[in-house]
Amino acid sequence: MYPGDIRDPNWEKSAREIFQAQGLMAYLGIELQALRPGYAMLVAPYRPELSQQAGFFHGGVMATLVDNSGGIASGTLKAADQDVLAAEFKINLLRPGIGERLVAEAQVVRPGRTLTVARMEVFAETDGKRTLCAIGQGTYAYVDRA
Amino acid sequence: MYPGDIRDPNWEKSAREIFQAQGLMAYLGIELQALRPGYAMLVAPYRPELSQQAGFFHGGVMATLVDNSGGIASGTLKAADQDVLAAEFKINLLRPGIGERLVAEAQVVRPGRTLTVARMEVFAETDGKRTLCAIGQGTYAYVDRA
Amino acid sequence: MYPGDIRDPNWEKSAREIFQAQGLMAYLGIELQALRPGYAMLVAPYRPELSQQAGFFHGGVMATLVDNSGGIASGTLKAADQDVLAAEFKINLLRPGIGERLVAEAQVVRPGRTLTVARMEVFAETDGKRTLCAIGQGTYAYVDRA
Amino acid sequence: MYPGDIRDPNWEKSAREIFQAQGLMAYLGIELQALRPGYAMLVAPYRPELSQQAGFFHGGVMATLVDNSGGIASGTLKAADQDVLAAEFKINLLRPGIGERLVAEAQVVRPGRTLTVARMEVFAETDGKRTLCAIGQGTYAYVDRA
Secondary structure: OOHHHOOOOOHHHHHHHHHHOOHHHHHHOOEEEEEEOOEEEEEEEOOHHHEOOOOOEOHHHHHHHHHHHHHHHHHOOOOOOEEEEEEEEEEEEOOOEOOOEEEEEEEEEEOOOOEEEEEEEEEEEEOOEEEEEEEEEEEEEEEEOO | OOHHHOOOOOHHHHHHHHHHOOHHHHHHOOEEEEEEOOEEEEEEEOOHHHEOOOOOEOHHHHHHHHHHHHHHHHHOOOOOOEEEEEEEEEEEEOOOEOOOEEEEEEEEEEOOOOEEEEEEEEEEEEOOEEEEEEEEEEEEEEEEOO | OOHHHOOOOOHHHHHHHHHHOOHHHHHHOOEEEEEEOOEEEEEEEOOHHHEOOOOOEOHHHHHHHHHHHHHHHHHOOOOOOEEEEEEEEEEEEOOOEOOOEEEEEEEEEEOOOOEEEEEEEEEEEEOOEEEEEEEEEEEEEEEEOO | OOHHHOOOOOHHHHHHHHHHOOHHHHHHOOEEEEEEOOEEEEEEEOOHHHEOOOOOEOHHHHHHHHHHHHHHHHHOOOOOOEEEEEEEEEEEEOOOEOOOEEEEEEEEEEOOOOEEEEEEEEEEEEOOEEEEEEEEEEEEEEEEOO
8 A cells, every 4th residue: 555655574574563562452352453554453352341331342442442553554664673652643532332342443644754644443343334433643653773 | 629610519429430330440450549520640550461562551551541530530520410421532642651650640621511621641650750651631521311 | 425414404504604704714815615514625725924934834724724624514514503613623734735725625524413523634736736734633512502 | 941952052043033934923913922942922912804703713723823832832942953843733622712812822841852742722811811712732843954
């Protein structure tokens, strides 16, 4: 999708390693389901440990999905000797997160040398039917490894 | 702090019940440490399960703290027959979350009948010394219970 | 586009009147170029009065376009006896605003009874060629007229 | 305020020049009223040209003040051979902008080498009495001059 923007031939391995090194993802049961240059899809199957007061997915889980799907998507376009960090993001919670799983998709809309901007969508999915629950946009910074 | 804005005499019990009913808080080990009208403080002691790729607190944990400290702070000012929901929030991640615990403070800046706006700060704390790690601002909606 | 969400049969006239009653739009030379239920397009032809320090479109003009395209788009879905107000919005400035005009498009993604959420895009356009300059998302509130 | 963060001994002259070179500021009648390292105050006296549909200050003017007060405040901490650009910001509109003037204050909360984060407040002021109308937070990027 952004072939001209790929700077690390090992982008896929690198992005997967970043995801797998994040203790929070395993603990929340979040999986990296799809990965392309400038794009990532994360999935969080429902469990009561992810709930807010009504038993639905907590907004913090949606925010974590927004944050990290954007970070992994942006990470596919970094250079080999860089790390990727979230600088900021914003989320609008549109509907309660009711469903078997949350699916988050992030798409880079502006790849850059040091700053990359991505848009995110979070869906609640049940029996393959998706409902848009949250949208986000954020900025990710590439920093040279020490 | 907002005595004129308190609409539910049982605001404290109600806000604590909301917090305790959120499965995510217990699962992440987040505690509600202080509560006043229009104000809430949450604390997340460090554990590897909360980490990003470098072992520091994950941005998703900071975002969860921003989201929920604002929600609980706003919840202290709701009416008795209302629920409080996050409508949206934004977070700027200023420094890596390195420390024994994260401390989030939320302060309502604009209480309203249906919409309340709060500002949030997240600190990394070690040996009682705090470093500002993230700032946020968000909108919380009061919805009548069905 | 949102036929089921239209609540005021005079939505088009009402939205146009709101736009025309805004002194700032005429002063900045911003035009309402297209209007559909849940959608609005605004255009700002370049003039030096809209510039930042390098002579390009000022970020404040892009933000004004984001704010108001979202407000007008959301206004098409309000009830007849309501006003529409921006509650909040966020903008990412992706590229400098260099061109003959700025074109802003707003699309409602979540129409609601009291809160509506929209996404916005701002393009710099020259000779009919568009470059994405800014993206935004915001929340608009419907308030009953006194 | 941030003496250790000043990188350009001519920071004041430079920040004032940036402000004065922005055609939009003169056109909207916005003045740079106070300037310190990491801090800026802008003022917009009321005129009908700055209004929304009810005759109050337009949200676009508040957003412009948020954007630019943060930019000028951040600009005081840049290096001499750098420009400062807004990367993104967010605004919550708390109350209608009713008053003789709008006063915006921006304070850097995290100065950086390439990214600086600031918080902004916009007040409506009449007879010296201030009402908080909007709050914002944003990220500003320092880019080397070509």
